[in-house]
Amino acid sequence: MANMPPMQSLPELLKKLWQRLGSMSLAIILLMILAIASVIGTVLLQNQNQTDYLQQFGPLWYWVFRSLGLFDMYHTWWFITLLGFLMVSLSSCLWRNVPKFTKEMRARKGTISARALARMKLQEQWPLTSDISIDSLQETFRSRLYGWEFKQTEENGVHYVRADKGRFQKVGYISVHSAMLIILIGGWMSVEFGFRGNMAVPEGAKGHTIEFLKGTDTATLDMPFEVRCNSFVIDFFPTGAPKEFRSNLTIIDDGKEVLTTDIIVNEPLLYKDVYIYQASFGDGGSDITFKLYNMDGTAETRTAKTSVYKSWTDEKTGITLKVTDFKPYNVENMANPGEPVNFKDLGPSVIYEIRGPGLKPAKIKAYMNPFFDIKGKNMGSWLQVSLSGDKADFQSVGLGLDLTNPQEWKLFHAFMSHLSTTDVTQEKTKRMRSAFKMAMQDVFGDERPENFQEMAVRTMEAMQTLPQIPWPYIPMLDDYTHVYYTGLQLAKDPGMNVVWVGSGILVIGLCIMFYMPHRKLWLVIRPENDGITVVFAGLTNRNHMAFKQTFNDLFTQFDQDFKPKI
Amino acid sequence: MTSSTAEISFYSSMNGGRIALMRFYAYIGLALGIAGLAMYGQSGYNEDAFLYQILSMQGLIWGGTGALLGSGVAMIVSAMKPAMLQGKVAGNTVPWFDGMLLMVTLAVIAAQFEPAREFITYEDQSNLLAPSIVMTMNMLLVFSAVTYIAYLFAPAEFIGRLATGTAYLGIFAAGTALLLRWHESYLFDMEIGHAPVSNLYEVFIFMFIITAAVYLSFERRYNARAMGAFVMSIVAAGVFFGIWLDSVGQGLIKPLVPALQSYWMKIHVPMNFVGYGSFAVACGAGMAYLVRYRLEAKGGTAKVLAVFPSLEQLDQLAYKAVAVGFPAFTLATILGAAWAAEAWGGYWSWDPKETWALIVWLVYGAYLHARVSHGWHGKALAWWAVAGFLVTVFCFLGVNMYLSGLHSYGRLT
Numbered sequence: 001m002a003n004m005p006p007m008q009s010l011p012e013l014l015k016k017l018w019q020r021l022g023s024m025s026l027a028i029i030l031l032m033i034l035a036i037a038s039v040i041g042t043v044l045l046q047n048q049n050q051t052d053y054l055q056q057f058g059p060l061w062y063w064v065f066r067s068l069g070l071f072d073m074y075h076t077w078w079f080i081t082l083l084g085f086l087m088v089s090l091s092s093c094l095w096r097n098v099p100k101f102t103k104e105m106r107a108r109k110g111t112i113s114a115r116a117l118a119r120m121k122l123q124e125q126w127p128l129t130s131d132i133s134i135d136s137l138q139e140t141f142r143s144r145l146y147g148w149e150f151k152q153t154e155e156n157g158v159h160y161v162r163a164d165k166g167r168f169q170k171v172g173y174i175s176v177h178s179a180m181l182i183i184l185i186g187g188w189m190s191v192e193f194g195f196r197g198n199m200a201v202p203e204g205a206k207g208h209t210i211e212f213l214k215g216t217d218t219a220t221l222d223m224p225f226e227v228r229c230n231s232f233v234i235d236f237f238p239t240g241a242p243k244e245f246r247s248n249l250t251i252i253d254d255g256k257e258v259l260t261t262d263i264i265v266n267e268p269l270l271y272k273d274v275y276i277y278q279a280s281f282g283d284g285g286s287d288i289t290f291k292l293y294n295m296d297g298t299a300e301t302r303t304a305k306t307s308v309y310k311s312w313t314d315e316k317t318g319i320t321l322k323v324t325d326f327k328p329y330n331v332e333n334m335a336n337p338g339e340p341v342n343f344k345d346l347g348p349s350v351i352y353e354i355r356g357p358g359l360k361p362a363k364i365k366a367y368m369n370p371f372f373d374i375k376g377k378n379m380g381s382w383l384q385v386s387l388s389g390d391k392a393d394f395q396s397v398g399l400g401l402d403l404t405n406p407q408e409w410k411l412f413h414a415f416m417s418h419l420s421t422t423d424v425t426q427e428k429t430k431r432m433r434s435a436f437k438m439a440m441q442d443v444f445g446d447e448r449p450e451n452f453q454e455m456a457v458r459t460m461e462a463m464q465t466l467p468q469i470p471w472p473y474i475p476m477l478d479d480y481t482h483v484y485y486t487g488l489q490l491a492k493d494p495g496m497n498v499v500w501v502g503s504g505i506l507v508i509g510l511c512i513m514f515y516m517p518h519r520k521l522w523l524v525i526r527p528e529n530d531g532i533t534v535v536f537a538g539l540t541n542r543n544h545m546a547f548k549q550t551f552n553d554l555f556t557q558f559d560q561d562f563k564p565k566i
Numbered sequence: 567m568t569s570s571t572a573e574i575s576f577y578s579s580m581n582g583g584r585i586a587l588m589r590f591y592a593y594i595g596l597a598l599g600i601a602g603l604a605m606y607g608q609s610g611y612n613e614d615a616f617l618y619q620i621l622s623m624q625g626l627i628w629g630g631t632g633a634l635l636g637s638g639v640a641m642i643v644s645a646m647k648p649a650m651l652q653g654k655v656a657g658n659t660v661p662w663f664d665g666m667l668l669m670v671t672l673a674v675i676a677a678q679f680e681p682a683r684e685f686i687t688y689e690d691q692s693n694l695l696a697p698s699i700v701m702t703m704n705m706l707l708v709f710s711a712v713t714y715i716a717y718l719f720a721p722a723e724f725i726g727r728l729a730t731g732t733a734y735l736g737i738f739a740a741g742t743a744l745l746l747r748w749h750e751s752y753l754f755d756m757e758i759g760h761a762p763v764s765n766l767y768e769v770f771i772f773m774f775i776i777t778a779a780v781y782l783s784f785e786r787r788y789n790a791r792a793m794g795a796f797v798m799s800i801v802a803a804g805v806f807f808g809i810w811l812d813s814v815g816q817g818l819i820k821p822l823v824p825a826l827q828s829y830w831m832k833i834h835v836p837m838n839f840v841g842y843g844s845f846a847v848a849c850g851a852g853m854a855y856l857v858r859y860r861l862e863a864k865g866g867t868a869k870v871l872a873v874f875p876s877l878e879q880l881d882q883l884a885y886k887a888v889a890v891g892f893p894a895f896t897l898a899t900i901l902g903a904a905w906a907a908e909a910w911g912g913y914w915s916w917d918p919k920e921t922w923a924l925i926v927w928l929v930y931g932a933y934l935h936a937r938v939s940h941g942w943h944g945k946a947l948a949w950w951a952v953a954g955f956l957v958t959v960f961c962f963l964g965v966n967m968y969l970s971g972l973h974s975y976g977r978l979t
């Protein structure tokens with residue numbers, strides 16, 4: 001058993017491990033592993049719906065990914081452990097090097113051994129006659145160097161001047177690594193003692209619970225105060241793009257209104273260490289009034305009142321209208337592809353799902369206003385219908401009639417009834433013309449509206465389209481009282497200031513490290529047999545190229561200075 | 567005295583000694599003055615019209631006072647400590663500040679030739695001037711890249727000067743175009759106006775400026791002209807991408823989404839591109855290193871080698887570029903975190919863009935560790951510089967194209 005390695009005591013082993021943890025190779029490997037691991041979370045969308053994942057990957061991979069925590073990767077034990085390793089490695093590295101560096105920075109040896117001097121790549125020498133005073137040489141050396149620290153020594157008859165610049169460069173190294181440690185600690189504090197979640201508050205309502213994702217579940221947390229949303233306003237650019245989302249909020253603490261203020265994106269509110277951000281918005285349950293246009297030829301209409309996120313059920317027919325969204329504006333680019341953009345607001349719209357016995361369910365987006373084409377011509381009321389329920393499958397359906405005008409609805413039915421009573425033997429266009437004339441007489445009497453010709457076109461159009469509608473009535477948006485909800489994000493982050501402190505130190509440290517290299521210059525004056533030898537040497541730990549230039553410039557100057565004046 | 571030595575002595579007297587120092591401090595004073603205007607000015611900082619605040623009488627007073635104070639301080643201090651005049655920082659940076667001032671002047675001149683107000687519409691932006699200046703920039707930069715490559719094979723001083731000259735002109739065209747674009751965005755409507763760092767097309771132009779400028783400063787100081795063939799080729803590739811972006815409508819000026827309406831945008835985005843641009847230069851140096859290495863391995867008889875910087879020099883230049891880029895990128899990421907804390911409710915949300923920024927940071931952090939403390943040099947690190955830039959490209963382009971997240975306003979549609 002002679003070959004067995006000597007046994008190590010536990011403390012010794014730990015010490016070795018500790019040193020190994022602070023080693024550079026481990027640091028590089030850790031950094032690269034962290035980088036590669038981070039990639040996963042950006043390629044795989046984080047914190048999505050579990051069913052979406054299941055659909056995307058199939059049951060096997062779903063379970064593999066889920067058990068590795070890949071759907072919320074940055075909070076898994078193994079990723080946190082990696083960060084922990086980084087912290088241990090940083091600490092070990094600092095532990096090992098800080099004493100060494102501080103010692104190095106304090107002790108400046110004024111002398112330099114001949115061997116060390118010989119190893120320096122940057123050096124020049126002058127053989128000079130002994131009548132030149134050593135003092136004046138040293139004085140010239142010093143006067144040429146601005147902003148350098150000098151140390152002058154004499155040993156065994158050899159005169160040394162050592163000049164240092166950026167002597168505290170190692171401070172940069174220490175600060176960068178401590179800063180990383182501070183930032184990681186700050187991050188840990190944020191996660192451990194902070195929170196971040198969303199709160200949707202309808203206009204006029206109050207909220208005091210935030211929702212957030214915890215792993216794959218949703219968790220809630222009560223805030224120490226209530227937030228009331230007084231109003232939510234969207235401001236638009238002339239182009240129709242949204243310019244500003246603004247919420248007017250009142251903080252209610254302990255039943256008392258404490259403060260009322262506006263918040264916009266990029267300008268949050270701070271109350272009791274909790275930041276309140278404008279994050280999103282949506283419909284806060286607007287009141288919707290539908291007008292139902294009967295398709296049975298009776299010209300009857302009736303109204304149905306409901307609100308967004310609610311359903312209205314018709315007991316007679318069993319039809320249900322489930323309102324999913326309402327939009328007060330619909331700004332669209334009306335230009336054809338390739339033409340200059342032309343944004344227009346198409347007015348309010350409501351989105352609902354219609355279901356009923358014997359009906360194919362459909363998602364419908366019904367606009368309140370009729371559609372006006374690019375020349376401003378009224379094309380009649382319209383809907384968008386998606387049979388799949390997917391918004392991408394919306395197909396526009398023109399109804400022909402402008403349903404916002406009740407007389408047009410009457411006109412259409414009068415026309416249809418006159419058409420059925422006209423003489424069948426007559427030519428079709430003639431029949432239609434006379435039926436329309438009679439219908440005009442019924443609805444308007446002698447006062448024909450100016451745009452009756454357009455109405456005629458729309459009526460003819462409706463004759464084609466309306467019979468194709470499969471529902472017993474068309475629910476159109478008649479009236480609304482719009483309410484937004486403002487989507488707030490509430491966050492408390494006790495680690496944030498720690499992170500800022502760390503960040504500041506990091507940047508300053510990096511600048512010291514990169515831009516204030518430690519440069520050393522020596523002027524060694526050695527008496528020889530019949531004169532003196534002056535050696536000029538330099539060393540730096542960063543940016544060798546620039547230093548080489550500086551060194552050469554200095555050499556040229558000294559060369560002129562030292563040469564005996566003729 | 568020949569004309570060229572007169573030129574050189576004029577140049578060195580302008581960019582050395584007291585004149586340079588005073589100018590340097592004047593520029594710092596100017597920047598501080600404008601920052602002061604933003605923070606303490608009469609009407610405060612106006613997100614909608616900061617450009618005109620700078621160019622107004624008020625801006626002139628704040629900036630001018632700053633500049634005068636700066637140069638005054640420099641004069642007094644340098645009189646007290648003459649050795650200060652030997653510092654190199656002022657002399658090295660001042661030409662670039664002069665260049666910026668010249669860009670502003672050029673943009674102001676160009677702005678006089680814009681079409682009349684009534685002919686400018688948001689819907690049809692084709693009659694604006696900046697796109698044609700951008701086109702000029704495209705041609706100059708591509709020409710410069712081609713000339714730099716030609717210089718490798720025909721290393722005549724004239725060709726080299728032509729390459730360098732067109733690269734400089736390209737920078738000026740790019741800067742002028744961007745400044746003019748800033749002005750143009752206000753011509754539609756004061757509300758639409760915003761700094762030209764809001765979409766991929768604009769930041770690409772900005773990146774050309776930074777990349778070329780970092781490279782040219784290296785070229786001037788370290789005589790590394792052969793590297794230009796590699797760096798400017800990267801820029802030229804970017805130019806073609808920019809042309810494509812423009813062709814799909816990304817070049818149009820559009821109003822800012824609410825999330826971007828913040829002074830942070832003017833700080834965070836340019837700072838990021840200082841990082842990206844420097845990494846591009848590091849990549850160019852890395853490529854040059856690898857090419858030279860190959861040629862030397864083949865026997866080193868290739869004529870091209872005569873103009874190439876030495877392997878050691880290229881290695882140093884790649885490191886220098888990273889040394890410029892890494893602190894800038896770190897600062898940019900921190901500024902981004904500060905903005906995120908203000909706009910999104912948290913300084914870090916593991917958004918794909920943030921995560922990729924971290925990945926880039928880790929890659930270059932590992933590069934620096936490998937180099938400085940591990941003593942790695944040469945081929946492996948040259949590869950690392952090239953690969954690091956590929957990661958960088960994915961960070962600022964790939965993330966926008968392939969991944970979704972909070973940075974989706976940079977998205978291609």
